Amino acid sequence: MTSPSPSLAAATAPSRPALARSGSPRFDLYSGIHKAMRSFMAETLVRVGRIDVADAADRGQALVQLEQLLAFCADHLRHENTFVHTAIEARQPGGAAKVAEEHVEHGESIAALREEAAALQAAPEYAAAALALRLYRHLALFVAENLQHMHIEETVHNALLWQHFTDAELAELHGRLLASLAPEDKQTAARWMLPASTPAERAAMIAGMKAELPPEALLGVMVMLRPHLDTAGWAKLANAAGVSTQIGA
Ligand SMILES: [Fe+2]
CATH class of the missing domain: 1.20.120.520 (nmb1532 protein domain like)
Incomplete structure (x- = not known):
């Protein structure tokens, strides 16, 4: 149903992560x-x-x-x-x-x-x-x-x-x-992106949302995410967001 892709060997050839002059990714x-x-x-x-x-x-x-x-x-x-x-x-x-x-x-x-x-x-x-x-x-x-x-x-x-x-x-x-x-597009992206990301990546994303959203909207995002995270992941995210681990329980 689609054309052949580049070979997996070529696609997975080792590559070094690109760094900015500062040394950060x-x-x-x-x-x-x-x-x-x-x-x-x-x-x-x-x-x-x-x-x-x-x-x-x-x-x-x-x-x-x-x-x-x-x-x-x-x-x-x-x-x-x-x-x-x-x-x-x-x-x-x-x-x-x-x-x-x-x-x-x-x-x-x-x-x-x-x-x-x-x-x-x-x-x-x-x-x-x-x-x-x-x-x-x-x-x-x-x-x-x-x-x-x-x-x-x-x-x-x-x-x-x-x-x-x-x-x-x-x-x-x-x-x-x-x-x-649209707000619902952002909600869907957050639903799938945060649970699929590392705790450090989640913390960076939630910090961005915290800077942008009113507190009740941030809590809404957190309650939406909770069922999709394991216990340790949830505790780390709640800590990063500065909210109680009890919300949405
Ligand atoms: Fe694409």
């Missing part, structure tokens, strides 16, 4: 949101693989989660095309062409998966098991393609961004992207 537009995507994709793939087609509620809930994932993927493509590719092309014409082609294919795959999901939703029970297995396999191929694609973005595209842009420019670009998001 360069600004990485991709890594946080891609952790969210990998987590959302992996959980949804497993969820679709265990659908009980005889249980209408279970079938429906799994397909709602799949649609949320596909909408998240479609939005992500648009954000990368609008903000990141435009920036790369402005300073290195053609630099984003290969990845942009893959984005077109991903859009086609998303449309095909939506059609298969609609067919499964409407199918009588006797036909549903075969449709569910077909959807699961095609979603697995979509996830596989995306895992390789994201690696290329985090290596090849980041190298271009770091070559042509300062960290201040990348932070400004990232700020414009975030400002384009």
Whole structure:
């Protein structure tokens, strides 16, 4: 359903992390949101693989989660095309062409998966098991393609961004992207990004939210996140946010 990706060996060739002159890591537009995507994709793939087609509620809930994932993927493509590719092309014409082609294919795959999901939703029970297995396999191929694609973005595209842009420019670009998001888009991104990140990364993200959000909105984010963190992870995040570990209990 998508074109072959660069070989895994090439995609996983050792690379040194890029450092700014100060010795700190360069600004990485991709890594946080891609952790969210990998987590959302992996959980949804497993969820679709265990659908009980005889249980209408279970079938429906799994397909709602799949649609949320596909909408998240479609939005992500648009954000990368609008903000990141435009920036790369402005300073290195053609630099984003290969990845942009893959984005077109991903859009086609998303449309095909939506059609298969609609067919499964409407199918009588006797036909549903075969449709569910077909959807699961095609979603697995979509996830596989995306895992390789994201690696290329985090290596090849980041190298271009770091070559042509300062960290201040990348932070400004990232700020414009975030400002384009609706509140519910930010909520979905936080739902998947924070649990998929390290405690240090979570602490940095929650500090950013604390600086931006009214206290009650920050508490709302924390309550939303709690069920998705283990006990130790929750305690570290509550400590970083300066809130009680008891909220949302
Ligand atoms: Fe992408």
